[in-house]
Amino acid sequence: MNSTAPAPAKAPIGSLRTLWPFIRRHSGLFSAWLVALACSSTATLSLPVAFRQMIDHGFSSGANIDRTFAFVLAVIVALALATAARYFFVTLLGERVVADLRSRLYAHLLDLDAGFYDRSRSGELVSRLTADAELLRSVIASSMSVALRSSVTVIGSMVMLFVTSPKLAAWALLGIPLAVAPIVIGARRIQKVSRASQDRIADANALATEALGAVRTVQAHSREAYERGRYAQAMASAVATARKRIGAQALVTGVAITLIFGAVIVVLWSGAHDVIAGRLSAGALGQFVMYALIGGGSVGALAEVWNELQKAAGGMGRIHELLQEAPAIAAPAQPRALPVPVRGEIAFENVTFHYPQRPDTAALAGFNLRVRPGETVALVGPSGAGKSTVFGMLLRFHDPQSGRIALDGIDLRDLDPTVLREALALVPQAPAIFAASAADNIRYGRLEASDADVRKAAESAEADDFLDALPDGFASELGERGARLSGGQQQRIAIARALLKDAPVLLLDEATSALDAHSERAVQTALEHLMEGRTTLVVAHRLATVLKADRIVVMDHGRIVAEGTHAELLAQGGLYAELAKLQFLD
Numbered sequence: 001m002n003s004t005a006p007a008p009a010k011a012p013i014g015s016l017r018t019l020w021p022f023i024r025r026h027s028g029l030f031s032a033w034l035v036a037l038a039c040s041s042t043a044t045l046s047l048p049v050a051f052r053q054m055i056d057h058g059f060s061s062g063a064n065i066d067r068t069f070a071f072v073l074a075v076i077v078a079l080a081l082a083t084a085a086r087y088f089f090v091t092l093l094g095e096r097v098v099a100d101l102r103s104r105l106y107a108h109l110l111d112l113d114a115g116f117y118d119r120s121r122s123g124e125l126v127s128r129l130t131a132d133a134e135l136l137r138s139v140i141a142s143s144m145s146v147a148l149r150s151s152v153t154v155i156g157s158m159v160m161l162f163v164t165s166p167k168l169a170a171w172a173l174l175g176i177p178l179a180v181a182p183i184v185i186g187a188r189r190i191q192k193v194s195r196a197s198q199d200r201i202a203d204a205n206a207l208a209t210e211a212l213g214a215v216r217t218v219q220a221h222s223r224e225a226y227e228r229g230r231y232a233q234a235m236a237s238a239v240a241t242a243r244k245r246i247g248a249q250a251l252v253t254g255v256a257i258t259l260i261f262g263a264v265i266v267v268l269w270s271g272a273h274d275v276i277a278g279r280l281s282a283g284a285l286g287q288f289v290m291y292a293l294i295g296g297g298s299v300g301a302l303a304e305v306w307n308e309l310q311k312a313a314g315g316m317g318r319i320h321e322l323l324q325e326a327p328a329i330a331a332p333a334q335p336r337a338l339p340v341p342v343r344g345e346i347a348f349e350n351v352t353f354h355y356p357q358r359p360d361t362a363a364l365a366g367f368n369l370r371v372r373p374g375e376t377v378a379l380v381g382p383s384g385a386g387k388s389t390v391f392g393m394l395l396r397f398h399d400p401q402s403g404r405i406a407l408d409g410i411d412l413r414d415l416d417p418t419v420l421r422e423a424l425a426l427v428p429q430a431p432a433i434f435a436a437s438a439a440d441n442i443r444y445g446r447l448e449a450s451d452a453d454v455r456k457a458a459e460s461a462e463a464d465d466f467l468d469a470l471p472d473g474f475a476s477e478l479g480e481r482g483a484r485l486s487g488g489q490q491q492r493i494a495i496a497r498a499l500l501k502d503a504p505v506l507l508l509d510e511a512t513s514a515l516d517a518h519s520e521r522a523v524q525t526a527l528e529h530l531m532e533g534r535t536t537l538v539v540a541h542r543l544a545t546v547l548k549a550d551r552i553v554v555m556d557h558g559r560i561v562a563e564g565t566h567a568e569l570l571a572q573g574g575l576y577a578e579l580a581k582l583q584f585l586d
C-alpha cells in the first residue's frame with residue numbers, strides 16, 4: 001500500500017492555454033490585476049530613479065531635500081498600494097477560477113457513464129479534483145503573477161541599465177547570467193533532492209497508515225517491535241535524504257551570496273572608477289546597482305516559477321483531458337416522453353452485451369425477457385450469470401451492442417436517461433449510506449419530501465423503530481458508509497428511500513449476507529410494502545422472495561435457461577434445483 005500521489009508530470013506550458021476560457025469569465029478581476037501590475041512595475045522601476053535623485057540632489061540644499069524625499073515617499077506609497085491591489089486581484093482571481101474549474105469538472109464527472117468509471121480509478125479522479133486544481137490555484141495566484149511581473153521587471157530594468165550607463169550595462173549583461181546560472185542549477189538540484197525527501201516521508205506515512213489501520217492484527221501478532229523498527233528505519237532514511245537537501249541548500253545559499261554580492265562589488269568597483277573620473281554621478285551608480293539587483297532578482301524568480309508553471313501545465317492538461325471526455329450515455333437530441341402514468345412494462349429483445357473491459361465474453365447473450373406491468377419477476381442464477389447486468393442495462397448505465405431494451409414500449413435510447421431513471425427505483429445489495437442525517441439519507445429518494453413523508457416511508461420500511469432509538473432520532477448523523485448501522489438496517493434505509501421515490505418500476509438486489517431472524521422478517525415486511533403495485537425485478541437470494549414472485553427466471557452465462565414457478569422449476573430439476581438446494585433450502 002502506498003498513499004504517495006504520483007509526482008506531478010511536467011508538460012508543455014502550452015497546456016495552460018486551456019485555462020484561458022476560465023480566466024476570461026472573470027475579465028473584470030483580470031483587467032484590474034493587469035492595471036495594478038502595470039502600476040506596481042512602474043513604481044518598482046521608478047524607485048532607483050528616486051534614489052538617484054536622493055543621492056545626487058538630496059544632500060545639497062533644504063528645498064531639494066524636501067522635494068526629493070517627498071518624491072521617494074510618493075513612489076513608495078504608490079508601490080505599496082499597487083502591490084496590495086495586485087495581490088488582492090490576482091489571488092481572488094485564482095480562487096474564483098479554480099472554484100469554477102472544480103465545479104465544472106465535478107459536474108462533468110457526475111455526467112460520465114459507467115463505462116468511464118470502469119476504466120478509471122476513483123482515487124485518481126479525486127486527485128484531479130483536489131491536487132491538480134490546487135496546483136492551478138497556486139499557479140494563478142502566485143506563479144503566473146510572478147512570471148508576468150518578473151518578465152516586465154527584467155525587461156524594464158534591462159532598458160534602464162542601458163539608459164543609466166551603457167558600458168556598465170554591457171558588463172552586467174555578462175555578469176547577471178554568470179551569477180544567476182549556478183544558483184538556478186543549484187535550486188533545480190535542491191528541488192530534485194527535496195522531492196526524494198518527500199517521497200521518503202510519504203513511504204514512512206504509508207507504513208504508519210497501514211499499521212495503524214490494522215492495529216488489531218499487529219497487536220494480535222505481537223508485532224509492535226517489528227513495526228516500530230520498520231518505522232524507525234523509514235524515518236532514518238527520510239532524515240538521511242533530508243540531510244542531502246539541507247547540505248545542498250546551505251551550499252547554494254553560500255554560493256548565491258558570494259556570486260551576487262561579488263558581481264555587485266565588481267560593478268561598483270568599475271563604477272567607482274567612473275565616478276572618480278567624473279564620467280558618472282554617484283547617484284547614477286546607485287541607480288545602476290539597484291536596477292541590476294531588481295533585474296537579477298527577477299531572473300531568479302522567473303527560473304524558480306518555471307518549474308511550477310510546468311507542473312501546473314501538467315495538471316491543467318489532465319483536467320482538460322477529463323473535460324474533453326464525452327459521456328457515452330446521453331439524452332438524444334429529441335428525447336421521447338414516457339406515458340403518464342408509467343405502466344412499467346419492461347422488454348429485453350434479443351439483447352447482447354459485452355462489457356467494454358471484457359470484449360471476449362458476453363455478459364448478456366441474446367437475452368429476451370418481458371415483464372408485464374405490476375408483475376414480480378425473480379432472477380436467479382449462479383454468480384456471474386448476468387443478473388446485475390440486467391439491472392445496469394435497464395438503468396441505461398450501458399447500451400447493448402445489439403438488440404433493444406424498452407420501457408412501456410419505448411426504446412431506452414430514445415429517452416432522456418434522467419427521465420428514465422426517475423421511473424426506476426433501485427435497492428442495491430449494499431446500499432450507499434451518505435454521511436448525513438438519517439432523514440436526509442431517506443430523503444435522497446425524493447429531495448422535496450416533507451418530514452412527515454420521510455417518517456411514513458421509514459414506517460413502511462420498518463426502519464422507524466431503530467431510527468427512533470438513535471440518540472437524535474431521525475436527525476442522527478449516520479456517518480460515512482453507514483458505519484453506525486447493521487446490514488439489515490442499511491437495507492431498510494434503502495427501502496425507505498425507494499418507497500419515498502415511489503417509482504413505478506422497482507429493481508431489487510437482495511442482500512446475500514444472512515440477517516438475523518428479526519431483521520430478516522422486518523426486511524421482508526418492508527419489501528412487501530415496497531413491491532405492492534409496482535413492476536418488480538428482483539435478484540433473489542431468499543426462499544420467501546422466490547415463493548412470492550409471479551415468475552422465476554433462471555439465468556446462466558447471460559441467457560435464460562428456465563422459467564416458471566418454484567414448484568415447477570424444482571420438478572424440472574437442473575440448474576434451479578441445484579441452486580435452490582444451495583441457496584434457499586438449507
Ligand SMILES: Nc1ncnc2c1ncn2[C@@H]1O[C@H](COP(=O)(O)OP(=O)(O)OP(=O)(O)O)[C@@H](O)[C@H]1O
Nearest residue numbers: 118355357358363382383384385386387388389390
Ligand atoms: N463492470 C464490469 N466490467 C467488466 N465485466 C463485468 C463488469 N460487471 C460484471 N462483469 C462481468 O459480467 C458477467 C455478469 O456479471 P453480473 O454482475 O451481471 O453477474 P451476477 O449474476 O449479478 O453475479 P453475482 O450474483 O455474483 O452478483 C460476469 O462475468 C462479470 O465478471
